[in-house]
Amino acid sequence: MSTAASPFDDIRQLIVSMPGPDEAAVEAVRARDGQLTKPAGSLGRLEWLAEWLAAWQGKAPPTVARPLVCVFAASHGVTAKGVSAFPAEVNRQMLETFAAGGGAINQICAANGLGFKVFDLALDLPTGDITEGPAMSEKDAVATMAFGMEAVAGGTDLLGIGEMGIGNTTIAAAIYAALFGGTPAHWVGRGTGVDDAGLARKVAVVEAALAQHAGHLDDPLEVLARLGGRDIAAMAGAILAARAQRVPVVLDGYVATAAAAILFAIHPSTIDHCVAGHLSAEGAHRDVLERLGKIPLLALGMRLGEGSGAALAMSLVKSAAAIHADMATFDQAGVSKREG
Numbered sequence: 001m002s003t004a005a006s007p008f009d010d011i012r013q014l015i016v017s018m019p020g021p022d023e024a025a026v027e028a029v030r031a032r033d034g035q036l037t038k039p040a041g042s043l044g045r046l047e048w049l050a051e052w053l054a055a056w057q058g059k060a061p062p063t064v065a066r067p068l069v070c071v072f073a074a075s076h077g078v079t080a081k082g083v084s085a086f087p088a089e090v091n092r093q094m095l096e097t098f099a100a101g102g103g104a105i106n107q108i109c110a111a112n113g114l115g116f117k118v119f120d121l122a123l124d125l126p127t128g129d130i131t132e133g134p135a136m137s138e139k140d141a142v143a144t145m146a147f148g149m150e151a152v153a154g155g156t157d158l159l160g161i162g163e164m165g166i167g168n169t170t171i172a173a174a175i176y177a178a179l180f181g182g183t184p185a186h187w188v189g190r191g192t193g194v195d196d197a198g199l200a201r202k203v204a205v206v207e208a209a210l211a212q213h214a215g216h217l218d219d220p221l222e223v224l225a226r227l228g229g230r231d232i233a234a235m236a237g238a239i240l241a242a243r244a245q246r247v248p249v250v251l252d253g254y255v256a257t258a259a260a261a262i263l264f265a266i267h268p269s270t271i272d273h274c275v276a277g278h279l280s281a282e283g284a285h286r287d288v289l290e291r292l293g294k295i296p297l298l299a300l301g302m303r304l305g306e307g308s309g310a311a312l313a314m315s316l317v318k319s320a321a322a323i324h325a326d327m328a329t330f331d332q333a334g335v336s337k338r339e340g
């Protein structure tokens with residue numbers, strides 16, 4: 001086996017040294033949940049969410065006091081092939097809109113008490129067109145992952161992961177096809193709303209990209225560098241850094257899940273601290289989530305991106321933490337317990 005240093009070695013090292021779930025914290029949550037003034041199991045998956053938070057925060061009761069949504073914005077060279085219903089200049093325009101507080105994500109964060117941060121990943125420097133060569137070098141991919149790791153640097157106890165990047169549903173489809181196999185047509189959807197001709201161009205682009213990079217797609221990190229955008233790379237870095245800092249992660253839709261899929265392909269347990277915020281209307285998202293073993297918290301027919309589905313789901317996670325921490329116990333409230 002070759003021992004030559006690879007730019008990916010530090011990432012692999014990080015993955016093998018990641019913390020696991022805190023089983024004692026999970027047990028403490030279960031014990032307290034059994035005393036709360038409600039029939040056992042009556043809060044369904046909210047009960048599981050409290051356990052999941054405790055497992056990955058490593059504490060009981062878990063807290064969601066500083067939730068943060070991060071949006072990773074990048075430009076994709078593949079937009080030259082006509083794969084989006086919108087022009088690439090929308091990237092910069094939407095970042096200006098986010099800064100002015102005018103995006104859907106701004107309103108969701110404001111309505112639910114979520115912090116919001118945008119990462120501009122060299123937005124004026126598109127990655128390479130994946131039908132003609134690699135999106136980026138391995139070094140560039142690792143540097144962008146490192147930048148994404150900054151997401152947890154300011155301190156947060158729940159991280160939502162989203163993106164902004166015209167053309168990136170094509171990028172995500174190419175990544176899924178490379179990781180999971182199957183036809184490009186299975187993975188490609190309408191994204192921002194391409195017509196039938198646009199859909200056919202997207203399928204052809206994914207086919208061409210897979211042919212261009214054939215023989216180099218066995219290593220998931222190589223898939224990331226060759227087919228991924230900077231948004232995907234930074235989200236993968238953010239997910240890893242969150243794990244290392246014991247911050248649970250809520251994923252947004254079809255595109256954000258591609259970053260998780262890269263990590264899952266390296267080792268499935270790498271994304272155990274992630275929940276799927278929602279099921280995107282982008283058709284293949286259901287298949288992706290099934291492969292990753294994730295049941296989405298919401299299914300609202302959304303396909304906006306920009307962290308919107310993650311942020312809405314984070315309001316549920318906040319509620320799950322508040323319920324668990326602050327409900328009265330049967331003894332405190334003087335409520336009669338179950339008979340028999």
Ligand SMILES: O=C(O)c1ccc[n+]([C@@H]2O[C@H](COP(=O)([O-])O)[C@@H](O)[C@H]2O)c1
Pocket residue numbers: 083084085086163164165166167168169170190191192193194252253254255256280281282302303304305306
């Ligand atoms: O993540 C999703 O589920 C999703 C589905 C459809 C569209 N998007 C957003 O729309 C943009 C990508 O769409 P497109 O058609 O340009 O590939 C990008 O900015 C994403 O945030 C995102």
Ligand SMILES: Cc1cc2nc[nH]c2cc1C
Pocket residue numbers: 086090094163164165192304305306
């Ligand atoms: C307007 C617009 C807003 C978005 N937000 C996330 N992706 C987007 C794509 C478009 C086109």
